[in-house]
Structure formats: structure tokens, C-alpha cells
Amino acid sequence: MRALKIALTGAVLLLSGCGYNTLQTQDEAVTAAWSEVVNQYQRRADLIPNLVATVKGYAAQEEKVFLGVTEARAKVGTVQVTSEVLNDPAALKKFQDAQAGLTQALKSLIAVSENYPQLKSDQNFRDLQAQLEGTENRITVARNRYIEAVQTYNGTVRKFPTNLTAKIFGSKLKANFTVENEAAIARPPTVDFGAAPAAAPAPAPAAPAPAR
Numbered sequence: 001m002r003a004l005k006i007a008l009t010g011a012v013l014l015l016s017g018c019g020y021n022t023l024q025t026q027d028e029a030v031t032a033a034w035s036e037v038v039n040q041y042q043r044r045a046d047l048i049p050n051l052v053a054t055v056k057g058y059a060a061q062e063e064k065v066f067l068g069v070t071e072a073r074a075k076v077g078t079v080q081v082t083s084e085v086l087n088d089p090a091a092l093k094k095f096q097d098a099q100a101g102l103t104q105a106l107k108s109l110i111a112v113s114e115n116y117p118q119l120k121s122d123q124n125f126r127d128l129q130a131q132l133e134g135t136e137n138r139i140t141v142a143r144n145r146y147i148e149a150v151q152t153y154n155g156t157v158r159k160f161p162t163n164l165t166a167k168i169f170g171s172k173l174k175a176n177f178t179v180e181n182e183a184a185i186a187r188p189p190t191v192d193f194g195a196a197p198a199a200a201p202a203p204a205p206a207a208p209a210p211a212r
Contacts, residue, residue: 019162023171026153030174031083033146038081040139041099047135048073048106051128055112058119065108072098072105085175086150092175106132143177150176 052066076098085091110129113119120126154173157166165171 018165019156020165020169022156023153023162023166023169026149026156027171030086030146030149030153033142033149034083034086036142037139037146040135040142041076041081044102044132044135044139045073045076047128047132051109051125051132054122054125054128055109055119058116058122059112062112065105065112069102069105069109072102076102087172087175089175093178096177103136147177150174 048069052069055062056066079095079098080091081095085095110132113125154176156162157171157173
């Protein structure tokens with residue numbers, strides 16, 4: 001019994017020294033960061049139906065824009081977002097491309113408001129825009145944290161001697177967001193809460209008629 005305890009203690013110390021615990025901790029950090037990315041993207045998707053409905057109330061003729069947003073949102077819904085995506089670069093890229101497509105569609109939807117002053121002044125629309133802007137910012141933060149967590153984990157998987165431990169226990173590199181168009185994707189849709197356009201200046205008074 002004592003020999004077994006000594007062997008178990010030695011095994012624990014060995015695993016700790018070779019980076020096993022570090023790999024597990026970093027793996028959990030990646031999973032947690034990914035969950036936050038998915039949560040924020042879902043938060044954005046949940047805002048879209050009300051946003052589209054509100055814009056339609058003032059700009060029903062913009063059917064092409066509404067269709068683009070609806071299709072982009074539907075495409076996002078078809079992409080798997082389980083933790084298995086983290087081990088499949090192609091699957092993660094598919095997820096990223098779908099979200100990027102929705103971002104572009106939302107930019108078109110927001111741009112529509114510029115042509116409808118009454119829509120821009122609608123309080124419900126402004127509230128939804130504010131929520132969308134906040135969500136886009138949260139998405140950027142969550143994605144950056146995921147990128148950092150993956151970089152840390154992948155660095156540990158590659159380094160010696162933890163690379164040996166990773167190989168023994170089947171710890172593989174995690175997929176990360178690609179840098180292609182990352183700057184454009186990370187830029188949230190422009191949300192302009194500026195004051196309503198100033199009224200046109202009153203025409204200058206007509207010059208007095210010349211004295212006869």
C-alpha cells in the first residue's frame with residue numbers, strides 16, 4: 001500500500017513537472033473563451049429580428065436588405081458551434097465566414113437608416129442600435145480573448161518538454177481565427193447617434209426694391 005502511494009505521488013509530481021496540469025488549465029481557458037465568443041454572437045443574432053422589424057416599419061421597400069440580413073442570420077444558424085470546432089480549422093473558418101457575412105449584412109441594414117430621418121429618431125430603433133453596438137464591442141473583446149487563450153495553449157503544446165506530454169495525452173493544437181480580413185471583420189457596424197440634421201437655413205430676405 002505504501003509503495004502504491006509513493007508511486008501515485010511520484011506520478012503526480014511527474015505530470016506536474018512535465019506540464020500536464022498547465023495543459024489542462026489552458027485547455028479549460030480556451031473552452032471558456034470560446035463559450036463567451038458563442039454567447040456574444042448569439043446575443044447579436046437575437047437582436048436582429050426586432051431590428052429588422054423596426055426598420056421595416058419605416059422602410060418596407062428595402063426588401064433586398066432585409067432578405068440579405070435574414071439569409072445571413074440563417075446561414076449562421078446552420079454552422080456548428082460545439083467545442084469540436086476548436087480542433088477543426090476548416091469548421092472554425094466556416095463559422096468565422098458566416099459571422100463576417102452577417103456583419104456585412106448588418107452594416108447594410110444600419111446604412112438604410114440614413115435615408116429615413118423618422119427611423120433614425122425612433123426610440124426603439126435607437127435602443128436596438130445601442131444594444132447592437134454594445135454587443136459588437138463585446139464580440140471583439142471575446143474574440144480577442146479567445147485568440148490569446150489559443151495562442152498560449154498552442155505555445156505550450158509546441159514547447160519542449162510539454163510537447164512530449166501533449167503527444168502522450170493527445171493534446172492537439174487548437175484552431176484559431178484567421179487573420180484574413182480580420183481588421184474589417186472586427187470593425188463593428190457604424191452606429192451614428194448624432195443629432196438630427198439641422199434645419200435648412202431660412203432664405204435671406206429679399207433686397208429692397210431700388211427707389212424710383
